[in-house]
Amino acid sequence: AQTVTQSQPExxxxxxxxxxxxxxxxxxxxxxxxxxxxQPPSRQMILVIRQExxxxxxxxxxxxxxxFQKAAKSFSLKxxxxxxxxxxxxxCAFSLTGANNLFFGTGTxxxxxx
Amino acid sequence: EAQVTxxxxxxxxxxxxxxxVTCSQNMNHEYMSWYxxxxxxxxxxxxxxxxxxxTDKGDVPEGYKVSRKEKRNFPLILESPSPNQTSLYFCASxxxxxxxxxGYTFGSGTxxxxx
Numbered sequence: 562a563q564t565v566t567q568s569q570p571e572x573x574x575x576x577x578x579x580x581x582x583x584x585x586x587x588x589x590x591x592x593x594x595x596x597x598x599x600q601p602p603s604r605q606m607i608l609v610i611r612q613e614x615x616x617x618x619x620x621x622x623x624x625x626x627x628x629f630q631k632a633a634k635s636f637s638l639k640x641x642x643x644x645x646x647x648x649x650x651x652x653c654a655f656s657l658t659g660a661n662n663l664f665f666g667t668g669t670x671x672x673x674x675x
Numbered sequence: 676e677a678q679v680t681x682x683x684x685x686x687x688x689x690x691x692x693x694x695x696v697t698c699s700q701n702m703n704h705e706y707m708s709w710y711x712x713x714x715x716x717x718x719x720x721x722x723x724x725x726x727x728x729x730t731d732k733g734d735v736p737e738g739y740k741v742s743r744k745e746k747r748n749f750p751l752i753l754e755s756p757s758p759n760q761t762s763l764y765f766c767a768s769x770x771x772x773x774x775x776x777x778g779y780t781f782g783s784g785t786x787x788x789x790x
Contacts, residue, residue, distance in 0.1 A: 565717075570715070594775060594776050596778055603783075604763065604783060604784040605783055605784075606767075606779075606784075608779075611778060652717060656775045658775075658776075660775060661706045661708075661723070661725065661771055661775055662708070662723065662733075662775075663708075663720075663775065663778075663779055664720075665710075665717045665718040665719075666717055667715055667716060668717050
């Protein structure tokens, strides 16, 4: 079974600073996808960034980047220059390549402090 | 606009009164899924559907039913709701056929309270 663990239930960061959210996963497979979703107070689930396991290069989307460590089964999200609009719940998610189901972690609530 | 439409957004009901949460997508996606979100537990899958007339249980299917008679619609049915089904529910869709790389498109969520 695939499991996703987010060990930080809550985090806070000062505006304009950098914060890193942790995620680890467990799988015996070698081909899979990893995702970070953002859920602001509006409840909408927004895809922030994704990573394909076969790619060694870490994915980057503007201020959002990941540190993908395949051997350690770690997939952390770094948010640079934090903005008030980054305040949200962040979910790490996993899916096997060729599968359809997405498995989620328990989430990290991030608060950006002005 | 490509989207997943979920209704209602909020619902308060009483124990035992049957209810249906509707979900519709306009992207011709084959795969659709229902999740519930609870504090400290993240999103857990209730049921999913690979295509019309093809449905299967997720991790927490007890107390729920689904149907997929048309490709675009995937309603969630609670035949006899109980207070432990109070939760935030999400419908999601994706291309299917193992093409999950693009991620899911989510509905806007339904906050259900069972009293």
